[in-house]
Amino acid sequence: MNTSVLNIEGMGCSGCVDTVENTLSALPGVKSVTVNLQKGTAMVDFDEQEVSETEFKQAIKEAGYTMTGIQG
Template identity: 25%
Template sequence: MSKGVFQLEPLSCPSCIKKIETTLSKTEGIESAKVLFNSSKVRAEFDDTKIEASKIEETISKLGYPVKSTKVS
């Protein structure tokens, strides 16, 4: 199991949180996803044998929230 922190462009509305969390929670391989609105970060716990961090970045970006940087541990 891996943990990733995805730094986004500044989020402008609280409804962004639900959109991102709902989409990621339905994505295979992602165990949990939490959006930190004030810091514009997404914390995700995922099974790296099922999904790569780059795929998570792509999913978030497709929702309209560009990922500036990613840290995986």
């Protein structure tokens, strides 16, 4: 199990939070997602055997947001 904090640009409301949480939660291997609107981050607990950070970036892009980096 791995935990990463994704920096995400473009979120402006609680609907954006829901979209990002649902998008990331739908990926295989993702165990939990916590989005912080004020910080512009999403903390993701995931199985690195099933999903990669590249897949996070692509899913976020397809949802209409931009992943600008990863902490941890």
